[in-house]
Amino acid sequence: MRFSEAEWKVMRVVWRRPGAAVREIVAELQDETGWSYSTVKTMLARLVEKSALSLERDANLYRYTAAVDERDARRSALRSLLDRAFDGTLGSLLHHLIAEEKLSRSEAEDLRALLAAEHEPKPASRRKERG
Numbered sequence: 523m524r525f526s527e528a529e530w531k532v533m534r535v536v537w538r539r540p541g542a543a544v545r546e547i548v549a550e551l552q553d554e555t556g557w558s559y560s561t562v563k564t565m566l567a568r569l570v571e572k573s574a575l576s577l578e579r580d581a582n583l584y585r586y587t588a589a590v591d592e593r594d595a596r597r598s599a600l601r602s603l604l605d606r607a608f609d610g611t612l613g614s615l616l617h618h619l620i621a622e623e624k625l626s627r628s629e630a631e632d633l634r635a636l637l638a639a640e641h642e643p644k645p646a647s648r649r650k651e652r653g
Contacts, residue, residue: 523572523574523590523594523595523598524598524599524602525574525595525599528555528565529565529568529569529574531551531554531555532547532551532562532565532566532569533569533574533575533588533590533592533595535547535550535551536575536586536587536588537588537592538550540587540588541578541585541586541587542585542586543580543583543584543585543586544559544562544563544566544583544584544586545559547562547566547586548562566586569586570586573589573590574588574589574590574595575587575588575589575590576588576589603615616633620633
């Protein structure tokens with residue numbers, strides 16, 4: 523699923539606050555975006571139409587819950603970025619990050635640790651023998 527930059531902002535709020543009402547979402551976005559109630563309501567309706575959010579009526583309020591897992595949405599966005607900008611390869615993205623974005627020492631150490639852990643041999647699982 524592809525989200526616009528504005529939709530990502532709304533989705534992040536809903537992921538943090540499942541079951542939030544429109545006014546709660548507006549309040550959380552207000553300082554960062556300055557969006558009006560009607561703007562947020564329109565974006566919520568669009569996200570419901572995309573099946574990214576589910577809508578539930580609670581008395582006089584409509585409450586929104588993510589119908590898309592945050593991890594899955596990130597994975598899809600990253601795959602799209604890799605395909606469009608890095609020839610579909612993670613290595614090209616990592617090379618760019620290291621060479622062009624100047625990782626901090628801490629970020630570089632974290633990346634080394636992740637890569638080392640990924641390439642460690644995995645212990646073989648043992649099956650129980652029936653006998």
